[in-house]
Amino acid sequence: MVIEYPEPAAILQALPLPVGVIDRDGRVIRANPLFSSVPDDLLSSPDFAAFLAHVREEGAASATLCTGPDCFEAKGRVVPGPGGHVVVALVPDRDGGQGGCRLAVLVGIIRAATAPTSLQETLAAVVEKTVALLDFDAGAIYFVEKGGASAARRADAGLYRLYFPDAIAVGGDGDDWSSIFSDGRARYGEAYLGVAHAEGELGVYSHAVVPVSLPSGTVIGALAIANSSFHSFSPLEKETLEAIGREVGGIIHKAALADDLAAARTEADLYLDVLTHDINNANSVAMGYLEMLREEVAGEQSVFAGKCLSGIRQSCGIIDRVQVLRACQQEPTLRAVPLDPVIRSVIDGFPGASVTYAGTGAVVRADDLLPRIFENLIGNSLKHGGAAVGIAIDVAAENGGVDVRVSDTGPGIPPGARKKVFERFFRYTRSRPGQGLGLYIVGTLVHRYGGEIRVEDRVEGRPEEGAAFCFTLRSG
Structure with missing residues (x-):
């Protein structure tokens, strides 16, 4: 006995539900008469396009799709073969679409x-x-x-x-x-x-x-x-x-909390701006009078005036670091920055330091805070190694990036402290004054520019002969 099977097109026409075949471009290439009752705005909606994409990704899927008062339970399956066509059946909701709506x-x-x-x-x-x-x-x-x-x-x-x-x-x-x-x-x-x-x-x-x-x-x-x-x-x-x-209650509450947080930040920024501005002005006046006083006095009184000046300069440094940290919290706008003039300008700011630097033609992605990396690293070497410490800055452009190495002949950094030196308020030695923010700022800025930083021995295997800060920057 020979069994005759109906053609696929005949089966499609006989189905009691809206069924269509849709190609990769979203066009209906075959459908039964009931499919024409499906609203056009449903078939052209972003939700229907997302449903088709999900079917193609998973091989089969279902979803509730609505447009106005019309809702359908959509079921889709990918047709095997090179065409990547999707067969979609649209079943009207049993409750007339109300649940779907x-x-x-x-x-x-x-x-x-x-x-x-x-x-x-x-x-x-x-x-x-x-x-x-x-x-x-x-x-x-x-x-x-x-x-x-x-x-x-x-x-x-x-x-x-x-x-x-x-x-x-x-x-x-x-x-x-x-x-x-x-x-x-x-x-x-x-x-x-x-x-x-x-x-x-x-x-x-x-x-x-x-x-x-x-x-x-x-x-x-x-x-x-x-x-x-x-x-x-x-x-x-x-x-x-x-x-x-x-x-929507939770969404509204979250938006209210975000508004309150933004208002609190704005208020805190205002207070901080007023404090830093006024304290800096007061410090400038105090330092001016102390410089004049040191010229008029001698002996122990001159020493006391010098210590006062040192304390006020430390206060100015703290304010400066706070301002840098605030700037680091803002979204960066990076641009192409030639590295050589930045490094040379920073070195000129330490006239008594012994810094070896051969120059570079590298251009990196950074912003106006880039000099702070080199200022803090050179300042860190001088603080721990003394005025006679030797500092070397080496730059090499490799693999689409820029490698920078700042090394010194100071006392080095203990291996156990190297992973923590970039943490906020961490100080690897208590013998020197400081707040533990200098290297934290260095690490923050390197990461801000999309780079990585680490500490190693200046001479491998001999930590007592100095430390080397190695970091990468993205080419500009």
């Missing part, structure tokens, strides 16, 4: 809420997206003010700003608005409201106010929407609105 609304609002960078932008995105996706005419969102006595209207959308009060009392005094905060209960109105409205506007018929809460249940705000035509809220709509309040 609820998910789509939540996903859309969460996406809108996570994109902005400030609390105000987040609040505006939530209320605007909620009004748009649920097809209402107006909306507002409230956020509990510091102190917790009231919630202010922070963003609104649509025509009915007169309906939404500027602020809501958070304390439970019995009215419907305050119960949202005191009891965490949503409020729904489905009758005409006699509120003021502009000529030509219809007023407000239906409205809903739901709490915006954290996962702990703490209410931090309220989301309100309103419509100019009568609307009866279905159980699913109420569930969706209240889910929005729960889901």
Whole structure:
């Protein structure tokens, strides 16, 4: 007996669901008649494109896809062969798309809420997206003010700003608005409201106010929407609105904390700017008078004046390091910097030091903080090795990068301390003054420029003959 199998095209036409074959460019190359009922904007949506990409990556996948009131459970599988085609079946949701639409609304609002960078932008995105996706005419969102006595209207959308009060009392005094905060209960109105409205506007018929809460249940705000035509809220709509309040609460709280942190940083920067400016001015005046005093006195008094000057210069150095550390926290804007003039300028700043340097034509990716690396390394060698210490700077361009070696003939660094010398406040010897920030700044700047740094013996195997700081910089 010979069994005759139907052609694939005939099978496709007979399927009771929308089924199509889609090529790598997203074009429908074969489909059954039911596939033409699928909305065009669903097939051209970013969500559908992402679904196809996921199918091609995994070989098979499923997802809920919605456009307007239409939702489908999409199932896809890659067709074996060189074409890389995908067979897609679109199954309408059993609940008429309502469950899928609820998910789509939540996903859309969460996406809108996570994109902005400030609390105000987040609040505006939530209320605007909620009004748009649920097809209402107006909306507002409230956020509990510091102190917790009231919630202010922070963003609104649509025509009915007169309906939404500027602020809501958070304390439970019995009215419907305050119960949202005191009891965490949503409020729904489905009758005409006699509120003021502009000529030509219809007023407000239906409205809903739901709490915006954290996962702990703490209410931090309220989301309100309103419509100019009568609307009866279905159980699913109420569930969706209240889910929005729960889901966006954490996002809004995080945005509020980020705003508070940014404000605190701005305030701290202001105080620090005032302190560094005024302290530097005071130090400059004090050093000027002390220099004059040293010229007028002699003996022990001159020694005391010199020590005072040394202490004030140390204070200036601390302020300078703080300013460098603050600059290191900012996003770098790197550019091509010739290395040779930087090194020579730093060496000129240590006129009494014995520094050997042959020069280089290397260009590196860096910014205005680059000289601080060499200033701190030379200063570190002089502090620990004394004025007679010999310092050598060697530069070699290799493998698309620039290798730099700053070595000295000082006492060296113990092997056990070499991994820690770039840590903040670490001092590998207590015999010399310092705050343990110089080498920390060096390491921070090298990493800022995309390089690595290490410490080794100047002469391999003989740590007592000096240390060598070796680091890389990216070619410019």
